[in-house]
Amino acid sequence: xxxxxxxxxxxxxxxxxxxxxxxxxxxxxxxxxxxxxxxxxxxxxxxxxxxxxxxxxxxxxxxxxxxxxxxxxxxxxxxxxxxxxxxxxxxxxxxxxxxxxxxxxxxxxxxxxxxxxxxxxxxxxxxxxxxxxxxxxxxxxxxxxxxxxxxxxxxxxxxxxxxxxxxxxxxxxxxxxxxxxxxxxxxxxxxxxxxxxxxxxxxxxxxxxxxxxxxxxxxxxxxxxxxxxxxxxxxxxxxxxxxxxxxxxxxxxxxxxxxxxxxxxxxxxxxxxxxxxxxxxxxxxxxxxxxxxxxxxxxxxxxxxxxxxxxxxxxxxxxxxxxxxx
Ligand code: SD4
Numbered sequence: 001x002x003x004x005x006x007x008x009x010x011x012x013x014x015x016x017x018x019x020x021x022x023x024x025x026x027x028x029x030x031x032x033x034x035x036x037x038x039x040x041x042x043x044x045x046x047x048x049x050x051x052x053x054x055x056x057x058x059x060x061x062x063x064x065x066x067x068x069x070x071x072x073x074x075x076x077x078x079x080x081x082x083x084x085x086x087x088x089x090x091x092x093x094x095x096x097x098x099x100x101x102x103x104x105x106x107x108x109x110x111x112x113x114x115x116x117x118x119x120x121x122x123x124x125x126x127x128x129x130x131x132x133x134x135x136x137x138x139x140x141x142x143x144x145x146x147x148x149x150x151x152x153x154x155x156x157x158x159x160x161x162x163x164x165x166x167x168x169x170x171x172x173x174x175x176x177x178x179x180x181x182x183x184x185x186x187x188x189x190x191x192x193x194x195x196x197x198x199x200x201x202x203x204x205x206x207x208x209x210x211x212x213x214x215x216x217x218x219x220x221x222x223x224x225x226x227x228x229x230x231x232x233x234x235x236x237x238x239x240x241x242x243x244x245x246x247x248x249x250x251x252x253x254x255x256x257x258x259x260x261x262x263x264x265x266x267x268x269x270x271x272x273x274x275x276x277x278x279x280x281x282x283x284x285x286x287x288x289x290x291x292x293x294x295x296x297x298x299x300x301x302x303x304x305x306x307x308x309x310x311x312x313x314x315x316x317x318x319x320x321x322x323x324x325x326x
Pocket of ligand 1: 084186187188205206207208216217218219237239240241242
């Protein structure tokens, strides 16, 4: 063995002994592991109501929380009235609609696609990345090639009538300014838990309207737009992706819950952090978080007022206004 390799081996062994593992270093909450009754599904915004309904139906059929969160957001991916999710979403500056999506289960399995074109259900493509490749994320042309190889049909690349009209209007000035809460902030993020404490989540979007070609937001970034951990809970995000990526928003919330915060406290702390890291533009930024912990407690909070979410069980499906902003 060379001197260098001996040195590396020695120092690695040394550091293994010297550094305590994170789980010992941080305070940890002990969840009561109380069993919630049946599935609990949460989704961002009011399109979460039909999405949750579809998720619950799927859950009744297969009993799988992963199937539920995939099927639920597929409903939104097909919603022709939604201009922020799916191929009917508003395009980028070049007039091309590109999609981002991610999916994750509580054991750490995850998959995502970014900057993908012509695929009607990017969430299913993200699931295929998770289940059929050794990777976590595929982007752009590679994601499209993978879709073809997996038998996903490619859709004709044309804007929906609503998106075309909006794009034609936008081109008159070609000014990009994020608009709070309407039309360009409608990503669906869905998180859910079955009766055994198994968690899963999904997130899908066409991203910000009139973004630069190639821009990718938080939704396909594991830890930013979505994070799920069976030991703790799950979180998802909506809003201006850049502000969410800067703070690894969903991962931050799960880690705060691991240290003992309730989902509501964790969402509020994440919003505080987001504000502190995005001070310059904060008046024009909307970003919202939704979280659940293993005990079935729920939290939601956003930078600006107006954020709502849908919460469904086998017996109910309600739209809830997020607790008011700071
Ligand atoms: C993004 N978070 O791409 C997404 C946008 C969004 O509703 O939430 N749209 O930044």
